[in-house]
Amino acid sequence: xxxxxxxxxxxxxxxxxxxxxxxxxxxxxxxYYLFWYKQPPSGELVFLIRRNSFDEQNEISGRYSWNFQKSxxxxxxxxxxSQVVDSAVYFCALSVVTGANNLFFGTxxxxxxxx
Amino acid sequence: DTAVSQTPxxxxxxxGNDKSIKCEQNLxxxxxxxxxxxxKKFLKIMFSYNNKELIINETVPNRFSPKSxxxxxxxxxxxxLELGDSAVYFCASSQGRTATNExxxxxxxxxxxxx
Numbered sequence: 001x002x003x004x005x006x007x008x009x010x011x012x013x014x015x016x017x018x019x020x021x022x023x024x025x026x027x028x029x030x031x032y033y034l035f036w037y038k039q040p041p042s043g044e045l046v047f048l049i050r051r052n053s054f055d056e057q058n059e060i061s062g063r064y065s066w067n068f069q070k071s072x073x074x075x076x077x078x079x080x081x082s083q084v085v086d087s088a089v090y091f092c093a094l095s096v097v098t099g100a101n102n103l104f105f106g107t108x109x110x111x112x113x114x115x
Numbered sequence: 116d117t118a119v120s121q122t123p124x125x126x127x128x129x130x131g132n133d134k135s136i137k138c139e140q141n142l143x144x145x146x147x148x149x150x151x152x153x154x155k156k157f158l159k160i161m162f163s164y165n166n167k168e169l170i171i172n173e174t175v176p177n178r179f180s181p182k183s184x185x186x187x188x189x190x191x192x193x194x195x196l197e198l199g200d201s202a203v204y205f206c207a208s209s210q211g212r213t214a215t216n217e218x219x220x221x222x223x224x225x226x227x228x229x230x
Contacts, residue, residue: 033216039156045205045221052216089156095216103219105158 002027004094004106012112021077021109023092034075035093082113118142121206121222136191136225138206147189152203165212196229
């Protein structure tokens, strides 16, 4: 069975601090994809990144970076020099190639950046 | 132009009523989805359609009936509304047949409140 765990329910940081959002996943599939989505206060979920299970290179996009480690089944998300606009709920998700219903979301981490 | 638009944004209704939520995407995608987000922010898939064909039908009460008149539209009709149906309902779309390695584009959500 597939599962995504985001143990941090809520995190608060002061603006300009760095923050890491944790994501741990479980799957027996060898081919899978990992995602992060952002849900700002406006409500709409916005895609941030997709990684496949064969590419463990870390990725950096501006202030955002992602650390994928298969050895620990983790796909953590770091925001550097956080800003108030980063305040949102962040969802990690896992998709597998088997089965029709193959996208599983974590329960989300609410990040509040305090000015 | 909004890529995935759903209406209404807010829906307040009495128990026992029947209501519909409409969704349209102008991205030319083949697959559309309905997700339910409960009060704890947990996202769960309800249905997916690929080119008007039902692909995923999760364990959802048969009071919920999706209708896809064409691949750009996926509406959700709910009969005999119950208190437990109160949630935010998200429409989404993707290019491929399933969400396996696809980026999902979400609508802004419909907040349904059943009184």
